[in-house]
Amino acid sequence: MRQRVITAVAALALFLPIIYFDFKGISVALLAAALAGVGVYELFRMKGLTVLSFEGVLAIIGAVILALPRDPWFTFLPEGTDKFALFYFIVLLFLGISVVSKNMYTIDEAAFPVITSLYVGMGFGAFANARAESLVVLCFGLFIVWATDIGAYMVGREYGKNKLWPEISPNKTIEGALGGILSAIVVAIIYLIAFPAKEYFGYETLPLLAMTAVFSVVGQFGDLVESAFKRHYGVKDSGIILPGHGGILDRFDSLLFVFPVMHLFGIF
Structure with missing residues (x-):
């Protein structure tokens, strides 16, 4: 856990200034x-x-x-x-x-x-x-991905009983997946209070929240796709570039699905 935290802090210290400036x-x-x-x-x-x-x-x-x-x-x-x-x-x-x-x-x-x-x-x-x-649009996508991951992990750990897709990822549960969607929607509601949907995204709030649920599902599916790759090739992680976390694809698998779908929906 200590290694994961150190790597996460170091990565964010590099990542956040780049995307901000x-x-x-x-x-x-x-x-x-x-x-x-x-x-x-x-x-x-x-x-x-x-x-x-x-x-x-x-x-x-x-x-x-x-x-x-x-x-x-x-x-x-x-x-x-x-x-x-x-x-x-x-x-x-x-x-x-x-x-x-x-x-x-x-x-x-x-x-x-x-x-x-x-x-x-x-x-x-x-x-x-x-x-x-815009930075607002980018952060919206990132927050959806992060909120989904955190919500799915916490709800799944506390209440998860029914396996989501055990052949691909045995630890993921249906309860966790639903928790991830709910978490993403809650975070989106808070985010859209600060950055109104119509002004920054060209959509009314309710349609954008419905899209948020879709993006959350898509992000979780992207995670499962990466799990399927690793299971097929018999590897635990996609790489070793991020100690404690695995590879770049291990950290960005959801993002690789969410942002193209956001573009497909006309968010940017």
Whole structure:
């Protein structure tokens, strides 16, 4: 526990100033790109692949492309061309490896690095886009994720009896999941008193609270997805970069689902 607390304090001391000040809109974008690169590394590590390979480097490049905003990072592209066209060029390179390798490298094998890039790249890219919209929007998403995690843990620990999805995560309970949703809604109500929904998010309060419940469910599902990855690959944690907590994906798994869905709902 002591190691977890020390790591959490140190991480927040680094993380919070970056997202608060976001120097010229660059700091958070670079943070998102760096986290995306680490996320690719962790998934490759779980699968037993080396990231220091042609496909590993391409996967990191693809994730970074998706994590960084078009401006100012991809202004070299022709007008009317977006960064997704550049990402698709990476996909074409993956598919081209099957020809160069004479089918020693197949489309099935290419699917893993492509999906990996999409998963972490789009997730952290949405995180950066939320900050580009406003600090209020970014913190709203973060508070929902954190409130869900804390509420689910506390309620599940005290009242949890019925397993939520034991084949994937044996410790999670239905009661904990419901507690996480309720906790997220309570925190959102308090947050929206300070930052009115219509003014900062373009929605009335009740619809936004309904969305909060959806975001909480989505965040918990993202956590389960990461648990499924680890169970499939037979690993306890996604990485070791955060002592006492595991890897980047262990800490950001919910975020990687919540922020893209927030974007889908038009929050930013």
